[in-house]
Amino acid sequence: MHKKSRALRLTVSLVLAGVLAGPAVVVAQASRDKPPASAGSIDAATGKILTEAIEFLNAGDYPAAKASIAKMKLDSLSPYERSKTEQILASIAGGEENFGAARNHLQAAIDAGGLNEIEMNDARYQIAQMFMAEEKWSEGAAALEQWFKTAKEPNSAAYYLLAVAYYQQNDPGRALPPAEKAVELSDKPQESWIQLVLALYLQQEQYSKAVPLLKQLIAASPDKKSYWQQLSSVYGQIEDFEKSLSVLQLAYNAGLMTEDSEVRRLADLQLYNSVPYRCATTLEEAVQKKLVKLDAALYEKQANCWIAAREFEKSVGPLARAAEMSSKGDLYVRLGEVEIQRSEWASAAGALQNALRKGGLRDAGNAQLLLGIARFNEKNYKAAEEAFTRARNFDKHRQMADGYLQLIKVQTD
Numbered sequence: 308m309h310k311k312s313r314a315l316r317l318t319v320s321l322v323l324a325g326v327l328a329g330p331a332v333v334v335a336q337a338s339r340d341k342p343p344a345s346a347g348s349i350d351a352a353t354g355k356i357l358t359e360a361i362e363f364l365n366a367g368d369y370p371a372a373k374a375s376i377a378k379m380k381l382d383s384l385s386p387y388e389r390s391k392t393e394q395i396l397a398s399i400a401g402g403e404e405n406f407g408a409a410r411n412h413l414q415a416a417i418d419a420g421g422l423n424e425i426e427m428n429d430a431r432y433q434i435a436q437m438f439m440a441e442e443k444w445s446e447g448a449a450a451l452e453q454w455f456k457t458a459k460e461p462n463s464a465a466y467y468l469l470a471v472a473y474y475q476q477n478d479p480g481r482a483l484p485p486a487e488k489a490v491e492l493s494d495k496p497q498e499s500w501i502q503l504v505l506a507l508y509l510q511q512e513q514y515s516k517a518v519p520l521l522k523q524l525i526a527a528s529p530d531k532k533s534y535w536q537q538l539s540s541v542y543g544q545i546e547d548f549e550k551s552l553s554v555l556q557l558a559y560n561a562g563l564m565t566e567d568s569e570v571r572r573l574a575d576l577q578l579y580n581s582v583p584y585r586c587a588t589t590l591e592e593a594v595q596k597k598l599v600k601l602d603a604a605l606y607e608k609q610a611n612c613w614i615a616a617r618e619f620e621k622s623v624g625p626l627a628r629a630a631e632m633s634s635k636g637d638l639y640v641r642l643g644e645v646e647i648q649r650s651e652w653a654s655a656a657g658a659l660q661n662a663l664r665k666g667g668l669r670d671a672g673n674a675q676l677l678l679g680i681a682r683f684n685e686k687n688y689k690a691a692e693e694a695f696t697r698a699r700n701f702d703k704h705r706q707m708a709d710g711y712l713q714l715i716k717v718q719t720d
Contacts, residue, residue: 347387347421353379360395364402372399390421397433406437413437428458432465439468448472463492467500474503483507498527505537514544532563539576552576559589567599574608583615603632610641619649630658635667640674647681656681672701679711688715 349357356378363372376396381389397412413430416422422430431454438447451469455461470486473479486504490496501520508517521538528534535558542551555573558564564573570593577586590609593599606629613622622645630638639662646655659678668674679694692715699708 347385349388349391353384353388353392357391357395360399364395364398367402369399369403385421386419387421389419390416390426393419394430401437404440406440410434410437424457428454432458435468439472442475444472444475448476463489463496463500466492467497467503470503470507474507479507479510483511498524509537509541512544514541517541529561530563532558532569535563536569548576548580552580552582565598570599571605571608574612578608578612578615583612584618587612587616587618587621601628603629603638605629606632607638610645614645619645623649623654627658630661633665636662636665636674637667637669638662639665640668640670640677643674643677643681647677650684652681652684656685670701672698672704675701676704676708679708683711683715688719691715 356375360372360375363369363375372395376392376399379392381392384392393412393416397409397416400406400408400412413434417427417430431450435447435450435454438444438450448469451465451472455465455469458465466485467489470482470484470489473482473485483504486500486507489500490504493500501524505517505520505524508514508520518538518541521534521541524531524534525538535554539551539554539558542548542554552573555564555569555576559570559573564570570589574586574589577583577589587609590599590605590612594601594605594609599605606625610622610626610629613619613625623642626638626642626645630636630642639658643655643658643662646652646658656678659674659681662668662674663671663678675694675698679691679698682688682691682694685691692712695708695711695715699705699712
């Protein structure tokens with residue numbers, strides 16, 4: 308059964324139970340003040356029928372409840388009796404999720420003239436709820452705005468409902484004030500209420516205001532990694548990348564970041580924040596735990612972290628694997644550069660030859676130049692001369708290639 312229909316049934320049942328037992332006390336739905344007792348009475352015969360109807364209603368037997376009401380001549384009832392009867396009919400219709408009929412009965416309860424001011428306001432609030440249940444957001448918002456004009460000290464739930472009505476109409480400007488008010492008035496606001504305010508802040512790019520809300524959500528639900536991710540992203544939006552990393556690192560340390568994309572984003576933030584060694588070890592640990600897909604991009608990222616940390620030897624393994632998996636030869640060029648940095652000339656030459664064989668290079672002239680440098684340092688001057696001769700065919704590398712060719716001439720004369 309729909310939660311709003313259950314709420315309506317319970318409210319009306321409590322109200323009518325009070326009426327039939329003696330002076331009625333209305334259960335206010337959205338007001339924080341204590342309502343006055345209702346004026347009026349119900350005769351014994353009518354009270355017996357209404358009691359029977361309420362029993363069927365609470366048992367969920369709506370046809371039997373309606374059959375009980377049908378025993379009465381509604382036109383002969385007093386205004387007070389008619390209003391209470393219409394409330395029961397509204398509750399029956401709500402239980403059947405016939406919200407249009409429920410609204411009509413609530414309005415009839417108001418029009419009958421048997422409700423006091425608090426009860427009428429309560430009925431109007433329930434009418435607004437019925438619109439919401441039918442997802443008639445515009446009508447619901449209008450009904451709530453009208454209700455707010457006479458409601459005394461409306462509570463946080465009413466403001467939240469109004470915010471939802473405007474949010475569903477894609478009107479964030481009008482949704483935000485009541486959403487903020489709902490959270491403000493509640494000592495312990497519901498998670499969904501905070502989420503709504505948060506969504507509105509993010510939608511309107513009010514990122515600084517989103518930060519304390521996300522911290523509040525994390526404090527209440529530390530195991531929900533989506534809040535950690537959102538907070539990290541928000542810090543990124545305001546360009547506080549150090550805090551963006553800190554938040555994600557805490558979540559990772561708590562065992563929440565277990566998806567491939569999450570680990571990679573953490574590594575990117577570590578590298579961006581100039582902690583490349585941690586970046587490399589994070590990826591190494593993720594590989595061991597099988598948290599990430601072993602593809603060329605992953606190995607290249609890990610190698611770049613080791614290179615940035617100036618751990619060139621440790622970068623060789625992942626960079627070689629990335630180069631093998633790549634469809635183009637550029638990563639072999641990168642591997643050749645690392646091996647040249649390590650003065651491993653034979654390994655550098657091998658990597659650069661692999662690069663040229665695989666092809667698809669962004670700068671083939673650079674690969675030839677580097678190959679010539681590796682061969683030159685191996686003192687393999689013939690192979691070096693061949694590589695430099697090919698390199699000088701590229702304008703941007705001609706000057707350096709010619710310089711090495713002069714050196715070779717000096718060495719071999």
